[in-house]
Amino acid sequence: MVEPSVIEERIREGVGGVSHLEVKDLTGTKDHYEAVIVSEAFEGKSRVDQQRMVFSALGELMDGPIHALTFKTYTPERWAKIGGGA
Numbered sequence: 001m002v003e004p005s006v007i008e009e010r011i012r013e014g015v016g017g018v019s020h021l022e023v024k025d026l027t028g029t030k031d032h033y034e035a036v037i038v039s040e041a042f043e044g045k046s047r048v049d050q051q052r053m054v055f056s057a058l059g060e061l062m063d064g065p066i067h068a069l070t071f072k073t074y075t076p077e078r079w080a081k082i083g084g085g086a
Helices: 004-014 045-065 078-082
Strands: 018-025 032-039 068-074
Touching: 004 018, 004 032, 004 045, 018 078, 032 078, 045 068, 068 078
Parallel strands: 032 068
Antiparallel strands: 018 032
C-alpha cells in the first residue's frame, strides 16, 4: 500500500516542472491509482517518453506496492487548450 502523497512527491521530484497533479485512489486500497500530470518537462516528448518519465519517477513502487496506475500526461499548453484547471 502506498499513500497518494508519496506518489505525488515521487512524480514531482522525478518528472520536474509539474504545474498540476491529481492522484486519486480508485479503490480505497492504496494500490490502484489514477493520475493527471501536467509538466513542462513533457514538452517535445512523445507519449511513450512521457510515460517512461512517470514510471521512472515511481521506480520500485511499480514493482508491487502500486498494483495498477492509469494516468494522463499533458504539457501546460495542451492542458490549457482542453480547459484544464478551469
